[in-house]
Each structure stands twice: as C-alpha cells, then as structure tokens.
Amino acid sequence: MGPHGSSIGDFVPPAGPVLVAGGAGYIGSHCVRLLLAKGADVVVLDNLSTGHMGNFETASGGRATFVRCDLADRPRLAEVFAEHGPAAVIHFAAKCYVGESVTEPAKYYQENVGCTWNLLEAMRAADCRDLVFSSTCATYGEPVEIPITEAHPQNPINPYGRTKLHMEHMIEDYGRAYGLRWAALRYFNAAGCSPAGDMGESHDPETHLIPLVLQVALGQRAEIAMFGDDYDTPDGTCIRDYIHVDDLADAHLRALAVLASGGGPVVCNLGTGEGYSVKELIELAREITGHAIPARIAPRRAGDPARLVCGGTRGRDLLGWVPARSDLRTILEDAWRWHQAHPKGAERGV
Numbered sequence: 044m045g046p047h048g049s050s051i052g053d054f055v056p057p058a059g060p061v062l063v064a065g066g067a068g069y070i071g072s073h074c075v076r077l078l079l080a081k082g083a084d085v086v087v088l089d090n091l092s093t094g095h096m097g098n099f100e101t102a103s104g105g106r107a108t109f110v111r112c113d114l115a116d117r118p119r120l121a122e123v124f125a126e127h128g129p130a131a132v133i134h135f136a137a138k139c140y141v142g143e144s145v146t147e148p149a150k151y152y153q154e155n156v157g158c159t160w161n162l163l164e165a166m167r168a169a170d171c172r173d174l175v176f177s178s179t180c181a182t183y184g185e186p187v188e189i190p191i192t193e194a195h196p197q198n199p200i201n202p203y204g205r206t207k208l209h210m211e212h213m214i215e216d217y218g219r220a221y222g223l224r225w226a227a228l229r230y231f232n233a234a235g236c237s238p239a240g241d242m243g244e245s246h247d248p249e250t251h252l253i254p255l256v257l258q259v260a261l262g263q264r265a266e267i268a269m270f271g272d273d274y275d276t277p278d279g280t281c282i283r284d285y286i287h288v289d290d291l292a293d294a295h296l297r298a299l300a301v302l303a304s305g306g307g308p309v310v311c312n313l314g315t316g317e318g319y320s321v322k323e324l325i326e327l328a329r330e331i332t333g334h335a336i337p338a339r340i341a342p343r344r345a346g347d348p349a350r351l352v353c354g355g356t357r358g359r360d361l362l363g364w365v366p367a368r369s370d371l372r373t374i375l376e377d378a379w380r381w382h383q384a385h386p387k388g389a390e391r392g393v
C-alpha cells in the first residue's frame with residue numbers, strides 16, 4: 044500500500060474458509076491473493092465462464108482450493124457447502140457486460156438473480172451467515188447529482204444494473220428475515236492490476252477502456268474508438284472514477300472483518316471521488332507507454348452516463364478504507380506492466 048492509503052495490517056481471518064464465488068475472475072483473483080496473504084483459508088468456486096484457471100493459479104500459488112462449479116447447480120452447491128463449511132462468502136460471480144444485458148436480459152436474470160438466489164439458499168441451509176457482495180454504481184442509473192453518494196436514488200437504466208439491484212434487495216431481505224450479515228460494495232470502474240505485474244484484466248471479448256487502450260499501445264489494435272465527444276463534460280468525453288483492484292480487494296477484507304465483529308449491514312460506494320475523461324485517460328496512457336495511441340471519435344455507446352464519480356465517506360467511516368493505488372497514473376502503470384508481460388491475456392500467458 045502506498046503512503047497515503049490504508050493497509051489492512053490487522054485483519055484476523057475467519058475461523059473457517061472463505062468461499063470466493065467468481066474467484067477466478069479479474070477482481071476475485073486479486074481478492075483471493077490478499078486473503079491468502081492475510082492468512083485466510085480460501086475456497087474458490089467458479090465455472091470459468093469468464094474467469095481463468097491461470098488467474099486462480101497465480102493468485103493462490105497452490106495455497107487455496109479450487110472447485111469448478113456453476114452457481115446454477117444447486118445440488119452441487121449444497122455439496123460444496125457441506126464439504127468445506129465456509130465461514131463467510133465473497134460473491135463476485137456474475138455476468139457484467141452492459142450491452143449484452145440489453146440484448147440478452149434472460150441470461151442476466153438467470154446468471155445474476157437466479158444464481159444469487161441459489162447461493163443465498165445454500166448459505167441459509169448451511170447456516171453460513173456472512174456475505175460480501177459485488178454491487179456496482181450501475182445500480183444508480185443516470186446520475187441526478189454528482190458526486191454519487193449511497194443516498195442517491197437507485198434507478199438503473201439497463202438490465203445489468205437492474206439485476207444487481209435485485210440482488211441487493213434479495214440480500215437485504217434475507218438479512219432481515221434470516222439473520223444474514225451482509226455488505227454490498229458498489230464499485231465504480233475497477234481498473235489496474237497487481238503491482239507485481241503477474242495478474243491483470245483479461246476478458247474475451249474485452250470491452251473496458253483501459254485494456255483496450257493498452258492493446259493499441261501494444262500494436263494489437265490500430266486505434267481506440269472514443270464513444271462520443273458531445274457529452275456535457277469539459278472535453279465532451281465521458282468521465283469515470285477508476286478504482287484499483289487491489290484497493291477493491293482491501294475493502295472486501297475490511298467488510299468481512301466488520302461482519303465478523305457483528306457489524307453491518309454495510310452499503311458502501313468504492314471509488315476515489317476523482318473523475319477522468321476518456322480523452323484525459325488516453326493522453327496519460329500515451330505518456331506512460333510512449334505510444335501515439337491513435338484515437339478516433341465514434342458514436343455514443345448506448346447506456347453510458349456522461350459522468351460517474353463516487354461521493355460519500357462511508358468507505359472511510361464504516362471500513363476505515365482509503366484507496367492507496369488508485370491515482371490514475373499508478374493504475375495505468377500497473378496495468379501496462381501486466382499487458383506488456385502478458386500480451387495474449389491471462390490464460391494464454393506470454
């Protein structure tokens with residue numbers, strides 16, 4: 044952790060294993076590594092639909108258990124809970140392409156809402172009480188106020204955001220009725236990768252701005268399309284709040300600790316409060332990579348709000364969390380290190 048950020052030095056791991064659903068994915072694998080570094084016993088449950096075995100292997104270094112399981116498979120899920128007896132669950136597993144959610148909402152209701160219900164039922168049957176859940180600022184929809192605090196109305200504008208809001212509601216209801224202790228962490232734009240350069244962001248197809256920009260710098264793409272330059276922002280391009288995956292991982296451990304000590308529920312935004320435009324990000328990537336990174340203006344992408352910037356102080360107040368690696372330069376430098384070392388992505392290595 045950097046000089047200005049938090050460091051979860053005093054994390055006491057739970058008595059039993061932490062089950063990480065979606066732990067072979069981008070954010071999940073970074074969290075698995077931190078859990079292991081802090082002495083937790085970790086079981087990763089993943090169907091490898093968008094995650095990678097390579098992520099798990101790098102994150103775990105042979106020190107965690109991997110269970111290939113689909114959350115849709117309720118009998119298998121019950122077996123996994125019976126076999127491993129997790130003390131807590133961190134739930135990253137979801138489908139998260141906004142555009143796809145518009146054309147294939149059924150998949151999103153099945154994979155996000157249906158599978159989360161299965162997970163909640165497995166937890167209830169096994170009397171596993173603590174849940175940290177990946178929510179998103181996409182549950183707020185088009186902002187009526189910037190920065191966006193947790194008090195902002197939640198009016199998601201696409202099926203992805205709506206399924207995540209349904210998931211929050213289900214979890215809240217299970218908390219009230221069945222004593223589930225829970226945290227819903229609403230991330231802004233997850234970005235960057237482990238500073239060691241050995242774990243990073245690798246999706247197929249890739250839709251996120253930073254990996255796409257760095258693929259241009261690697262010569263794998265000719266140019267980056269900037270989706271719209273006529274937004275009501277200073278340079279006309281969209282503004283986002285980028286948060287480093289290692290800072291996200293740190294917040295999950297803090298949330299686990301709050302729940303274990305009887306606290307919660309926790310509803311908390313995770314972002315920096317600083318917004319950067321698409322143009323600003325590309326300019327900084329040019330400086331860091333030394334590549335010209337050709338960019339062209341393309342039409343707006345449906346469903347993109349002009350600005351998403353995190354507000355509020357709940358991360359600090361409830362979790363003692365202060366981002367440490369989330370200035371955009373550090374995020375891009377960390378991501379660039381990984382992309383250079385793994386030009387073909389997580390599974391295919393170098």
Ligand SMILES: NC(=O)c1ccc[n+]([C@@H]2O[C@H](COP(=O)([O-])OP(=O)(O)OC[C@H]3O[C@@H](n4cnc5c(N)ncnc54)[C@H](O)[C@@H]3O)[C@@H](O)[C@H]2O)c1
Pocket residue numbers: 064065066067068069070071088089090091092093094095112113114115134135136137138139154158177178179180229230231232233234
């Ligand atoms: N990336 C972001 O900017 C961002 C922002 C806000 C919220 N989130 C949320 O964070 C979570 C993790 O995102 P990510 O970027 O790491 O995505 P990811 O696709 O890399 O990781 C998701 C993991 O879940 C697994 N999975 C999916 N469906 C499953 C199922 N039915 N059964 C078992 N495993 C399953 C996938 O194989 C993958 O390993 C998601 O819930 C996402 O909605 C991400």
Ligand SMILES: O=c1ccn([C@@H]2O[C@H](COP(=O)(O)OP(=O)(O)O[C@H]3O[C@H](CO)[C@@H](O)[C@H](O)[C@H]3O)[C@@H](O)[C@H]2O)c(=O)[nH]1
Pocket residue numbers: 139140141179180181230231232233250251252253255267268269270271281282283321344347351
């Ligand atoms: O080729 C590209 C890709 C993206 N963008 C723009 O870059 C910004 C960031 O886009 P992207 O990296 O795709 O992230 P978001 O669409 O902001 O969504 C991410 O961040 C959300 C929270 O803000 C999460 O809920 C989503 O799961 C996650 O994909 C947006 O303004 C896009 O329009 C481009 O201009 N060109």
